[in-house]
Amino acid sequence: MQKNTLGSICIVGGGTAGWMAASLLSSALQGSRIKITVVESPDIATIGVGESTVPTIMDFLRSCQINLKEFVEATSATFKLGIRFDDWLKPGEQFFHPFGRIGQDVNGFEFYQVWLKTLRDGHATRWLDHSPCAIMAENQRFMLRPPQQQNWVLNSYSHALHLDAILAARYLRELCKTRGIERVEATVNKVMVDERQFIRSLELDNGTTLASDFFIDCTGFKGLLIEGALNIGYEDWTHYLPCNRAVAVQTENASGLHPFTVATARDAGWTWKIPLQHRTGNGYVFSSQYCTDDQAIDTLRKAVSGKLLNEPRVIPFTTGRRKKIWHNNCLALGLASGFLEPLESTAIHLVHKTLVHFVRHFPDRDFESYTEQAFNQKINIDYQEIRDFIILHYCTSGRDDTEFWRWCQAMPVPDSLYEKISLFRERGQIEHIPGQFFTIDSWCSILDGMKVSPKKYHPLVNEFDKQYLATLMQESARSVRETVMKMPGHEEYIQQHCAVK
Ligand code: FAD
DSSP states (O other): OOTTOOOEEEEEOOSHHHHHHHHHHHHHTTTSOOEEEEEEOSSSOOOOOOOBOOTHHHHHHHHTTOOHHHHHHHTTOEEEOEEEEESSSSTTOEEEEESSOOSOOBTTBOHHHHHHHHHHTTOOOOGGGGOHHHHHHHTTBOOOOOSSOSSHHHHHOOOEEEOOHHHHHHHHHHHHHHTTOEEEEOOEEEEEEOTTSOEEEEEETTSOEEEOSEEEEOOOTTOIIIIIITOOOEEEOTTTOOOOEEEEEEEOOOSOOOSSEEEEEETTEEEEEEEOSSOEEEEEEEOTTTOOHHHHHHHHHHHOOSOBSSOOEEEEOOOEEESOSEETTEEEOGGGTEEOOGGGOOHHHHHHHHHHHHHHTOOOTTOOHHHHHHHHHHHHHHHHHHHHHHHHHHHTOOOOSSHHHHHHHTOOOOHHHHHHHHHHHHHSOOOOOTTOSSOHHHHHHHHHHTTOOOSOOOGGGGGSOHHHHHHHHHHHHHHHHHHHTTSOBHHHHHHHHTOOO
16 A cells, blocks of 8 residues: 555445445445445434436446446336426426437537528428437337447437435445445534644544544535534525425326426426336425425425325525535535535436546545645536536526516526527537536527527538438438337336336
8 A cells, every 4th residue: 555545434424425425435446445434323314305317327337336227126216318397488388308419410510500500491300309318208218228339329318317315325335335335323423623624533422433534524414524513614506596495205106107307397496206116206496585385385286196105395405515525634425515406417416426536536645735626626617517507497498477487587697607608699509618517419408498599500501501401300300210219118118127026
């Protein structure tokens, strides 16, 4: 072992974030002698929501060497191809945000640009006709992507999971047991910090003290270490995203297992519907400025189909993130690091992304400030990207039928987002930095769904022959549909390959 290498990491919290950290680190640190311990309180419950994911969950499973079908079975999961947004543009209208690629670039030009030209030329296909995931979702089809194929459609789609958060944490906990991770069942009573603002040890309610070289704070919203002990501060983004509460309830499955999350705009926010194999997760994210808890519960009860399996539970939150996510020998992860409403199901993704950045910037006992700074810059960019993408849904909505939506019509928008939307309005172009999660296709899907029409398209695309492009569009849409319609149904696929036993 290099002299300066960390000897131990202590993860505090046994929710999704805590067990994801333990699982990923147990793989990434394989072969090292760094001891990993998870402290899990038997008395403080996990949040128990967080059931819709994005395709990077597959990268997480691969990094942890977890078998996908086994994980699907164990977490009662279903497959997810994107999100259907109901009533966002106006009541009665819906659009889809699919995962994966949409169309294929033409002679080096983005597909969206070429598609725009054909639209202006009068050869209209829908934007989503060129999205394998959207057509799969529309027809409730699914199969895992076969290895590299000739057919571009089969190479262009990706998927995520809807999973039971409690079962997922349990699965990962069992996995960690087999990998030599130590689990301590206790509640942390006190965090001991030295004069340099380094955490030295934890006092547990079983009378013992736990020392470690590094601590990962996965204690949920309160951030017992990062905030409670280190007072790092919180950057509040409520002025951009005013929703500050959610009410969640589980129901029996009343309709089929659709391979997408449904997000429906409501009077003071939006509701989610997430189908799992054994039940459905539902919730209403709302702003307490425009809606009381009772009104929210009433709205949610009316919105769900299927018998309620528990009493609706209200969860308050503050949108934003810690001023520093890594400080000295403490990393904040999951809800302890910050919170963005789950409109694009990005929290579990951010847990994974934080861990990936952390492993890349893995410290030694010198704890150089440049390493920490580089990490914090990276994760801040990720947070900001997701924040802007979520704001996009509100600031482009056409709704003005309630006080909440009228506020959105004139809402403040960060400069970073304003610039992005302005360029799109001008010429249908999206500035995209490699490594960012939301692709050009994702931005175009929301903007197209909200009927934001660019004034122009890329001037060089005008040089293409009209008829050539019209044929290309027809052929693209045809090949997507033809390939998708050969796939099995989503439910049928689960039944055959990964149904809960
Ligand atoms: P928690 O689940 O709160 O776990 C905290 C852990 O810390 C618990 O084990 C607790 O026992 C432990 N702990 C606390 N204090 C102590 C102490 N003193 N001593 C010892 N242990 C302690 N994410 C998505 O990706 N997709 C979604 O669709 C989604 N939907 C969401 C909907 C809502 C309404 C909310 C609020 C969140 C949603 N999330 C979603 C986020 C997701 O739930 C979390 O990111 C994820 O569950 C991680 O939670 P966590 O582990 O950080 O915290």
